[in-house]
Amino acid sequence: MSVPASDPIASAALPAGTAAPRGAGVFRQIARDPMGLLGLTLATLLVVTGLFADWLAPYDPIGIDVRNRFADPSWAHPLGTDNLGRDLLSRVIAGSQIALIVAFCTTFLAMIGGLVLGLIAGYGPRWLDNTLLLLFDSIYSFPYIMLALAVITLFGSSFFIVILVIAVTTLPAYARLVRTSTLGIKNSEFVLAERSLGARAPRILFRHIMPNILGPLLIIVSMDIPVVITVEAGLSFLGLGVPPPAPSWGRILNEGYSFIRQSYWIVIAGGLPLILATLGFTFLGESLRDIFDPKLRKRG
Amino acid sequence: MLIYALQRIGLAMLICVVAMTVLFSIAYVIPGDPASITLGPRATPEMREALRERMGLDQPLPIQLVNFFGNVLTGDLGVDVWSKRPVTTIVFDALPYTLALAAAGLGWAILLGIPLGCYSAIRRNTLIDKLTGVISVGAISVPSFVVAIYGILIFAVGLRWLPALGAGAEGDLLDQLWHLILPAFAIGLGWVGYLARLVRASMLEVMSENHVRTARAFGLPERMIVFRYALRIAVLPTVTLLGIAYGGLLSNAVFVEFVFNRPGIGQLAVAAVNTRNYPVMMGATLTTVFLFAICTMIADLIVALLDPRVRASL
């Protein structure tokens, strides 16, 4: 029994090795595309904000100031304050840090996991491949949020659980991509020739398969960054993500939503950075993909 | 076709079985058993023991697994820990709301997204095509709960055109439809962009295929070429994808139901997590997995119906 239906990501796998632009050339090419430039700007803005959040935030993001509850935007509080009088700009800035940490930890974890499992499935024996495929497909068959909710019911919520859950749900897509390209390269003539000369599996895996897979994988992974940011914010919005008082954007939205009739500034402050971040990383990812691997474009 | 349908049903059942096993192992094999989790840290050992017994957790693992499968097969998803109502009833009460939401969201997305993608492909590189492209990406990347909240902010709180919360009065179809507009908008917006892009891409691919050139060479009207000769093939990957991507749709439904405080599977699951109501959580999750299996199956059957090549390969 194999795959139930064609997988859009896995079928995008291709023998890479197309000459890709390097270094400064990439930036120049991104800048040529207005959407790419916008994406790069927004993404850079987010990364810089996240890195220097502690210096940039004008107030303590979790400092309560009850006399200043539901303040409208002013010079003192450019985005206003929330129901506990906390400065929303500071919370949004601190939130970017959380979004970034979760995004990078998760995608890194999922990428490593997907790479390892995909290589095993693609290079290992047939039965192992089939077992892993079935496992990937069954994870795929859970709406990611339901799986996350089930796990959180069991283990409670923590920073680590959130990262783990998102990584596990995104991992099958990567593993499938890696598996498909591994299968393709494994049976390509140059690898068969090398094997007939007595090369061992590690040499083939690291010299031939990895370099060919890494490109497309990195593109897909980078395109998932906005998705991961969204999932984390979503879980926090449901009150099940990164525990309070950490000012995740989702939590700002959650708290602001309860007071939407009193002060609409809170949800605007919580939603806007989320929109800008996902848009930014999406445009950047698309631009990168078009530059490095136009063939991936066909899919979705 | 019949054999194919049977094969596809078999595969759907296999997916269900594997998913159930995965769920079972998450719940029962990993340390920390559902009884203590449900009751929380303040429960006494006796309470825990009693609940363990009631949930059948005191029996050996293989028997638990068999019981689990047996119960699910007979439609018994356990009992709500708090209200003592059967989980099956609770789930089936909530299900229609979620199905209606998903259908409405996907419905308007299909009605708008497919023609938009088709138009973009035919009028490639025009202003409308480029605009559609950028807006599509935007629509895909903005989270559905942000759309939902901003939608409420604008249309319910600000303009007061549409109701913000609930699913409408029971029995009043018009009111229920009225309450469905904003949630369906929020859940479908991303899909409009997604479908538009997908259809555009596959339409461009199909329009460059040899058989379309043949149709042109025979002077067939452009309308016939686009709709009968090209679109029919171009929607095939879309149909398959709709089946698979149902998971994403249901995930969005969770958020949207939460935002609009609508009854439904998602609302049920979120509430269950918050009250650590393990059987309800399990029931809701299993239901979504069954739905997934059914949806992918239907999608594949539709593809087989539309594409004689798939039928022939079996």
Add this chain to the structure above:
Amino acid sequence: MAAVHPVIAPEARADAVLDVRDLSIDFATPRGPVHALREVNLTVPRGSVVGVVGESGSGKTTLISAAMRLLPDNAELRGGAVLFEGEDVLRMSPQALRNLRGQRISMVFQDPMTALNPVLSIGQQMVDIQYRDRGLGRAAKKRKAAELLRRVGIPDPMQRLGNYPHEFSGGMRQRIAIAMALLGNPELLIADEPTTALDVTMEAQIIHLLRELQQDYQSSILFISHNLGLIAELCDYVVILYAGTVVEQGTVRDVFHRPQHPYTEALLVCDPALLQDVTRELPTIPGDVPDLVNLPRGCIFAERCPRVFERCRAEDPATRWVSAGHAARCHLASPLERS
């Protein structure tokens, strides 16, 4: 430049079905315009079969695409005309063009595996082609389709109308494609390497069928191939295309027995068994096809020509008459003796 029109015969030209005059087409590419066709002249006299020979990249496909105005978006007409029954295809209204396609000019494509729509039954496709016939009911259209399928050798045609393309073999599909092309009873049939994708026995059958049909229907055929054997077998006239220009044309007899252009000679010399045997590939000629973005000065074939001399690199040869109906674009071609 080419002041003399290379016509197959002046009297034939007057009654030509298709008359391509000084056709030049560029393709816009990032590197600059590719001069895909340059001053191509070609005539298909009524009731005759004209073969076009050329390597891949010689402009064969561009030529036939232009004949039906199926050119890709980046194509640019630099000059010339494609006259079908005296009317310029390249300047027709879209309406007139649609009435032309499939009715008066039909085409059989190279790859029968991809040329038919995979999700529609062939009956449906053949009915669709007759969409103009409003007077005819669906059943009548089906009967007409079945009749043609029988004519091209499909057994049980009425039953097989409900089948899909993938349910036929490659040879069968090409027969179906030919039947489709004949539905409109066209004056001109363009066959674009119709047998390249088939095996040798199929190829022979298809060629035989084309010959037969041509006699039955009295239509003209423009036959594209890189297979000299097929051209010799099927065609009355032959046009040799090299890098976007016609280097030689004439009757099959003249061109194959007394080739005047070194390129034609090379094609023939490389393959001594040519006239008896069916060749699959063009013989190799040393050197590369010139870059069509930066055209060389002088003769286009100079770089690869075994008989190149100074003048070739400096001056592009004009088309010269060798005998009645036989012309070559070479400085060495011995001109027609004037009486």
